[in-house]
Amino acid sequence: MSIESRLSELGVTLPDAPAPAANYVPFVQVGDIVYVSGQISNGPDGLILGKLGADMDVEAGAAAAKTCAISLLAQVKAACGGDIDRLVRVIKLTGFVNSTADFTDQPKVINGASDFLVEALGDAGRHSRSAVSAAALPLGVAVEIEGIFQIK
Numbered sequence: 693m694s695i696e697s698r699l700s701e702l703g704v705t706l707p708d709a710p711a712p713a714a715n716y717v718p719f720v721q722v723g724d725i726v727y728v729s730g731q732i733s734n735g736p737d738g739l740i741l742g743k744l745g746a747d748m749d750v751e752a753g754a755a756a757a758k759t760c761a762i763s764l765l766a767q768v769k770a771a772c773g774g775d776i777d778r779l780v781r782v783i784k785l786t787g788f789v790n791s792t793a794d795f796t797d798q799p800k801v802i803n804g805a806s807d808f809l810v811e812a813l814g815d816a817g818r819h820s821r822s823a824v825s826a827a828a829l830p831l832g833v834a835v836e837i838e839g840i841f842q843i844k
Contacts, residue, residue: 694777695776695777695779695812695813696776696777698812698813699765699812702811702812704762704812706762706765706766706769706776707762707763707766708766709763709766709767709769709770710731710734710763710766710767712729713830716729717729718767718770719767719768719770719771721771721843724780724842724843724844725783725840725841725842725843726767726768726771726840726841726842726843727838727839727840728764728767728768728771728838728839728840728841729767729838730788730836730837730838731760731763731764731767731836731837731838731839732760732763732829732830732831732833732835732836733756733757733759733760733833733834733835733836734759734763734833735756735759739831739832739833740752740755740756740759740833740834740835741831741832741833741834742756742790742832742834743790743791743792743834744789744790744791744792744795744797744798744801744834745791745792745794745795746792748834750797750800750801752834753789753800753801753804753834753835754800754801754802754803754804754807755804756801756804756833756834756835757787757801757802757803757804757805757835757837758804758805758807758808759835760787760805760835760836760837761785761804761805761806761808761809761837762808764785764805764837764838764839764841765779765809765812768839768841768843771841771843772843778843778844779813779816779841779842779843780816780841780842780843780844781813781815781816781817781818781819781841781842782809782813782816782817782818782819782839782840782841783819783820783839783840783841783842784819784820784821784822784839784840785802785805785806785809785819785820785821785822785837785838785839785840786821786822786824786837786838786839787801787802787805787821787822787823787824787835787836787837788824788825788826788829788835788836788837789801789802789823789824789825789826789834789835790826790827790828790829790832790833790834790835791825791826793825793827795825798823798824798825799823801823801835802821802823802835802837804835805835805837806819806821819839
C-alpha cells in the first residue's frame, strides 16, 4: 500500500510544505538522506501555542507533536519531488517541548509524533529519537520537531 493511501486511511492529507520563517532552507538532501528543519506545531486553525506543565496537558502536547510529524512528511514529500513513496524510513527525530522547569514528560509529548509515524509508515516509521525541554519555542508554539529521513 502506498504511503499516500495509508495516510488517506488515517484521515490525513499532507499540506503543502511550510515555507521557512527565517534565513534557512526547509530541508537539505545529502545522498539518500534528507535533513528536515524543525517543524512547529501548527494545525488547521493555526499555530498550536502553549507551555506543557502550565497551560497545556500531555494529551494536547502529543496532538501538537503529531502536527509537527505531518509537516515533516510534507517536507519529505517536497524533497522527493512530490512522490512521498520515495521515503524509505524515518531515521531520527529531535523533539523540543515548550515546558516548565518541573515538567518531565517530554517523551510522552513527542510520542504523538512517533506513534503517528509508526502508524502511518509501519516499520519504516520506527526511529531513534531525542525529546528535550525548551524554556520557550518560536512564536510560543508548544512543540518543534526536526527529522532525518532516508529516501530512494
